[in-house]
Amino acid sequence: MGSKYAVFGLLGLVVIALDQLGKRHVAAHLALGERVPFVGSLLALAHEPSAGGALGLLRDWSPPAQLVAYAALSGGAMLLAFVFLRSLAPRDLGTAAALGAIFGGVASNGLDRYRGGATVDFLHVGPTASSLLPDFNLADLAILLGVGTLIIELLATEMAARAAERPRRSPPY
Secondary structure: OOHHHHHHHHHHHHHHHHHHHHHHHHHHHOOOOOEEEEEOOOEEEEEEEEOOOHHHOOOOOOHHHHHHHHHHHHHHHHHHHHHHHHHOOOOOHHHHHHHHHHHHHHHHHHHHHHHHOOEEEEEEEOOOOOOOOOOEOHHHHHHHHHHHHHHHHHHHHHHHHHHHHOOOOOOOO
């Protein structure tokens, strides 16, 4: 088994495990809607069910239709991550890690939707009374960081390719 598969699998499993542990912890210790400061007024634990997707996607759909749509979207995203992983060079560990984070985040949120019809958001940024930023979970964060890493990597690769295509000027003497 190549290193890219090990990094992908390990990061995916870590994301799933930590996300599920966080969700179980808040479900056992916090009432629905409750927020408890965790790092001063910077970060709080929260217990918020989230039936909609990112940016409220599909929130007005019936629960069975949501489950089917999210299953299709999640399955497609996980398949796409694995297809991209297979096409990577054996030692392209950064991209493999990003894909593993995305895969793990999608899988963990998908597991929640399958079991209970909704995910649980358990992190809140800012004072507990503030609703400036939406609550989220580690799976959401892993997906965001994975996609962000892929975008930055794509831009860096494109910029390097364009720089290599430019004719070099000789230095003025």
